[in-house]
Amino acid sequence: MSEESLFEAPPLAEQERMIEAILFASAMPVTVPDLHARLPHGCDAPAALDQLRKRYEGRGVRVVRVGDAWAIRTAPDLAFLMTRETVETRKLSRAAIETLAIVAYHQPVTRAEIEEIRGVSVSKGTVEQLMELDWIKLGRRRETPGRPVTFVVTRAFMDHFGLETPRDLPGLKELRAAGLLDSTPPPDALPDAPEDAQEELFTPPPPDED
């Protein structure tokens, strides 16, 4: 083999194949001196590269120059094939569902009100998540001291849940009729007078919700 190369370089088409294989298998772009070092003696790498480059014009990959070296790269218009989007569906967290429900039933509602109803503070992440989902948005500021922002549900929310208007949300009575509120006293007895609240001191605790 080496003796042959002393006499005659392979034909240009053969040199082209060789460069094609080298560029394909190399982990890095290859310079012309590097090509000459690897090819049989007497090869004309620039000429063969030129042919190879033309051969790949318009193909799915191209022969490109990277600095003073050469490489085979994906055609830029096909870059979209190199990303694969995977969509993962997750259940909304309980905190997020409850917050969303409160906004839907009580809108416009302030963060403080949400917290009062849930009995725990609302994390920033929960509100942000619901806003990112485009299910809640900022409403008008409440004209009370501090002018707190309020939250309301969006058009996208209603689309997602198949509601014409927020008023279509089933009321407490309907929730009860659907068996969703069964273990509770009627909503009329909701405590707004302290006497009622005191009564509750003597009411047995509710069964575990979850």
Added chain:
Amino acid sequence: MSEESLFEAPPLAEQERMIEAILFASAMPVTVPDLHARLPHGCDAPAALDQLRKRYEGRGVRVVRVGDAWAIRTAPDLAFLMTRETVETRKLSRAAIETLAIVAYHQPVTRAEIEEIRGVSVSKGTVEQLMELDWIKLGRRRETPGRPVTFVVTRAFMDHFGLETPRDLPGLKELRAAGLLDSTPPPDALPDAPEDAQEELFTPPPPDED
């Protein structure tokens, strides 16, 4: 997604480019279902692959089939250029090579059958080494008494040895024609591999197999 399907698939030449880009970008063979998942809806990967394969005939790289997957690989006659890319592989023991060949030619094959053919017990290390190389893997259990596991060769095995399908194993037809791949149970009086022989001293003979 369903809306996309209303649009026509790209022309075959364009599909060919896309597959070219995908195969060039991957070091591992890409399956046809994988191609379909990445290509726009309605593409005909097998037809485009056929064209692409023809296009690369005689080039420095080739489009090769590996089972139900496809890859681009350098032409074997150019191996002498690739000294830099050559991967030093650990030399396989004779036992490992024979075991590999037996799995390839007899698959799915149980450990007992491998031992029957080689006349010695198969060491755990041998099987582990072949599994580590990702050349053999567990197949389905044999539906015979004891439900022994079977071994089969992998796509990586076919990729490594340049086999399009397991049927392309060298000399497979001749071996089969000569009856050398039949699983002929030994006549009763033949000695088995030592462990089995010992086991049989204490184990009642298995019920007649159908």
Added chain:
Amino acid sequence: MAEEDFTEGPAHDSADAVADRLAAEALVVDVDGFEGPLDLLLTLARTQKVDLRQVSVLQLARQYLAFVEQARTLRIELAADYLVMAAWLAFLKSRLLLPPDPEEEVSAEDLAAHLAFQLERLEAMRKAAARLMARDQLGRDVFVRGEPQGVERARRVTYTATLLDLMQGYARLRTRDDFRPFVMDRDGVFTLEDALERLRPLIGSAVDWTDLMAFLPDGWDADPMRRRSATASTFAATLELAKTGKLDLRQDDTFGPIRVRGRG
């Protein structure tokens, strides 16, 4: 297919025989190099220089037994499976030499044929393995893409919730509300902060002595609970503002009306 007749006894008269003997000795010394009795049998069978289908199992049995005998005289320890094979071959040899017994279920010829088949199969697998390893191999003869471009995985998470989730969530909250532990209901409480907030802008305009009760917020004097709360916090607020010098306070007699005047 036999290329030459082979005699069943040991050869005496040729260079071949010497070579064979040397080989046999090498075999014994190299016993560790065999992959079990079948491998040894295959090596011995090759010395018969015939197609494996034509191999004389009887001769093979003799060769093997001679090998084991030799190993014994050389005090080489043989693994149990070599001895099991020796016993079995001795049995086979005797059966092959005797006229066939019609009572026997498996004939000696069948056993011999199966042994020959095993040897042929092992030989075939050896050759197949050699051919497999001679193929162009990845990383040695054929090469993969050196600069693979990984598929970027863009992961998008979508969250789902149904109307039922929403209703259940709300129902859960309302249920909890009904049973919440006692807390001071703040509806009827006018806080000190509220009172300060309310008084500050009003106090500037109160240039004359004004009854404290006039500063109570609208709607807080009907309900006694609410009036008490508003009165208390408004009074506390005036004390706070008096301390900072924003207003003066006076009460002319015990339980008389408290009056307020701004200081401007």
